[in-house]
Amino acid sequence: MSDSPAQTFVSTGTLPAREAIGALVEAAYAQFREERSGRVADYIPALAEADPQAFGICVANTHGDALAVGDAGQPFSIQSVSKPFVFALVCDALGPDEAAARLGVDATGLPFNSIMAVELRADRTTNPLVNSGAIATTSLVPGASAEQRWRAVREGLSRFAGRELAFDERVYRSEAESNERNEGVAHLLRGYGRVYCDPDEATDVYTRQCSLLVTARDLAVMGATLAGGGVNPLTGQPVVSADTCRRVLAVMATAGLYERSGTWLYDVGLPGKSGVSGGIVTVSPGKGSVAVYSPPLDEAGNSVRGQLVTRYLSERLGLNLFVSAPAI
Ligand SMILES: NC(=O)CC[C@H](N)C(=O)O
Numbered sequence: 376m377s378d379s380p381a382q383t384f385v386s387t388g389t390l391p392a393r394e395a396i397g398a399l400v401e402a403a404y405a406q407f408r409e410e411r412s413g414r415v416a417d418y419i420p421a422l423a424e425a426d427p428q429a430f431g432i433c434v435a436n437t438h439g440d441a442l443a444v445g446d447a448g449q450p451f452s453i454q455s456v457s458k459p460f461v462f463a464l465v466c467d468a469l470g471p472d473e474a475a476a477r478l479g480v481d482a483t484g485l486p487f488n489s490i491m492a493v494e495l496r497a498d499r500t501t502n503p504l505v506n507s508g509a510i511a512t513t514s515l516v517p518g519a520s521a522e523q524r525w526r527a528v529r530e531g532l533s534r535f536a537g538r539e540l541a542f543d544e545r546v547y548r549s550e551a552e553s554n555e556r557n558e559g560v561a562h563l564l565r566g567y568g569r570v571y572c573d574p575d576e577a578t579d580v581y582t583r584q585c586s587l588l589v590t591a592r593d594l595a596v597m598g599a600t601l602a603g604g605g606v607n608p609l610t611g612q613p614v615v616s617a618d619t620c621r622r623v624l625a626v627m628a629t630a631g632l633y634e635r636s637g638t639w640l641y642d643v644g645l646p647g648k649s650g651v652s653g654g655i656v657t658v659s660p661g662k663g664s665v666a667v668y669s670p671p672l673d674e675a676g677n678s679v680r681g682q683l684v685t686r687y688l689s690e691r692l693g694l695n696l697f698v699s700a701p702a703i
Pocket residue numbers: 454455456487488506550557582585649650651652676
């Protein structure tokens with residue numbers, strides 16, 4: 376959708392051989408299995424029931440190979456990890472310039488549900504990876520009604536995963552019944568002209584999108600789709616354009632872990648996105664994706680083991696985007 380010039384050189388590179396990845400994923404699992412810090416989210420009542428021991432890791436490449444250990448097949452609600460993928464659908468539909476103008480693409484440095492973040496900027500945008508900007512993003516999903524937008528979100532995220540994603544009615548009801556803060560944010564944004572449909576409908580579709588069920592394996596495939604120019608490595612289907620992928624990854628790099636995004640980039644050196652159910656997806660452009668599921672969170676709402684495992688694998692798989700070596 377964008378008129379950016381075609382790139383002369385494409386950054387490729389591949390992940391190490393399957394055996395090497397397998398050994399490292401097993402080693403990461405063994406090393407962090409006994410980690411007990413962090414707390415399971417309980418502000419959404421249904422999330423408080425998650426098993427703090429659940430722990431799964433999956434690494435997927437852009438050719439459709441995946442390596443998984445532990446509870447990588449256990450379903451959980453996607454929560455905020457949905458945000459970059461819904462943004463990808465909107466960015467693809469509107470084009471990157473209009474998407475940026477209407478939603479903002481700057482890190483807030485503030486918690487994911489911050490109201491202050493909206494007030495601080497003159498144009499009242501935040502970015503698509505915190506609640507305010509994510510509700511605004513969902514309001515821009517093409518569709519004439521809330522029902523159509525919800526269908527487009529569900530189908531779009533399913534195309535990223537390469538299979539039809541189920542919906543967790545219990546998680547949805549639980550969040551919908553205690554959703555005053557997100558509803559308030561949506562109304563505030565609507566007052567500033569920064570939610571682009573009925574604010575209650577936007578919040579409802581957003582809450583539904585957060586209640587789609589994924590596994591760590593699904594997240595790895597979704598991440599590998601963003602790593603591979605928007606083509607799903609399992610189905611071979613194009614989901615979004617390569618140009619959209621690079622925009623989405625840029626926002627993930629600067630804002631994917633809320634107020635810890637700088638620390639994350641400093642340690643891991645890759646675009647990532649966390650969610651309060653305990654998932655983190657990390658993308659290595661051109662190569663693949665690392666996904667972790669482990670419910671206990673730090674104070675910012677990021678999976679503790681997810682961060683430790685991803686840092687471990689980024690360092691050992693040579694994924695950090697900022698690595699260089701002396702030329703002479
Ligand atoms: N950080 C998150 O995962 C937040 C998602 C959650 N549905 C909320 O809106 O509060």
